[in-house]
Amino acid sequence: MAWFYVLCAAIVEVFWVIGLRYASTALEWIGTVIAIIFSFYFIIKSCEKLPSGTVYAVFTGSGAAAIVLVDIIFFDAAFSLPQALLIGLIIIGVIGIKLTTSPEPEGKGD
Amino acid sequence: MAWFILIIAGLLETFGIAMINRLTNKRNWQTVVLLIFGFGSSLILLSYALQTIPMGTGYAIWTGIGVVGGALVGMICYRESKDWRRIMFITIVLCSAIGLKMVS
Numbered sequence: 357m358a359w360f361y362v363l364c365a366a367i368v369e370v371f372w373v374i375g376l377r378y379a380s381t382a383l384e385w386i387g388t389v390i391a392i393i394f395s396f397y398f399i400i401k402s403c404e405k406l407p408s409g410t411v412y413a414v415f416t417g418s419g420a421a422a423i424v425l426v427d428i429i430f431f432d433a434a435f436s437l438p439q440a441l442l443i444g445l446i447i448i449g450v451i452g453i454k455l456t457t458s459p460e461p462e463g464k465g466d
Numbered sequence: 467m468a469w470f471i472l473i474i475a476g477l478l479e480t481f482g483i484a485m486i487n488r489l490t491n492k493r494n495w496q497t498v499v500l501l502i503f504g505f506g507s508s509l510i511l512l513s514y515a516l517q518t519i520p521m522g523t524g525y526a527i528w529t530g531i532g533v534v535g536g537a538l539v540g541m542i543c544y545r546e547s548k549d550w551r552r553i554m555f556i557t558i559v560l561c562s563a564i565g566l567k568m569v570s
Contacts, residue, residue: 396486396505404490407546409537409556412483416533417559420566427570438569445562452555457547 358405359454365398366418373423410457417446468518475511476531478504483536487544526567533560 368391375388402411421443427433482504489497508528516524537556540546 396501400486400489403486407540408483408487408490408544409533409540409546410552412536413533413556413559416529417563420529420563424566424570433570436569439566442562442566442569446559446566449555449559449562453552453559456549456551456555 358402361398361402362411362414365395365415368395369419370422370426410453414450414453421446468515471511472515472524475508476528478508479532480535484539522568522570526564530564
């Protein structure tokens with residue numbers, strides 16, 4: 357469940373990064389702020405079970421990868437080989453972090 | 467000056483992560499306020515620094531300080547794992563995220 361929260365935080369992050377970039381009306385800014393609040397809520401929830409250093413690295417890495425993918429798919433940004441390789445490395449790194457993290461670290465039980 | 471402000475922004479981000487940690491141990495409003503102050507001021511300083519520093523570079527450095535700072539705070543103050551594999555994979559994610567922001 358804790359990993360699911362990290363995933364949610366990264367997905368919601370994509371929305372507020374787009375919001376910060378393109379929001380112009382009051383409604384769009386309110387939506388952006390709500391997305392920021394939700395994304396931090398999910399980070400805090402996942403930090404209850406997982407080490408915060410791990411959560412923040414995974415959140416940042418997958419957020420960065422997701423934003424590049426959204427740019428390419430929805431905003432017609434150019435796609436380059438280095439980007440593809442780096443996204444691949446982030447995925448490998450995140451899987452590695454997940455495999456080497458024990459689900460209930462010391463001092464952070466239920 | 468912009469570089470100095472960027473580093474301060476990164477440190478405030480690290481402070482925010484430390485407050486997330488504190489919040490999971492002890493839930494109180496004081497910590498919530500400090501958390502909002504940390505990330506809020508960090509983002510304001512980041513956007514100020516990005517007026518002079520190129521976007522990709524500035525954002526990459528800000529992210530880098532946050533991830534490294536967050537990992538160090540966790541290991542030093544909150545007894546998070548110092549396992550070499552954990553550090554290696556965090557480093558891989560960190561370097562790729564920085565690279566991605568530099569080439570984008």
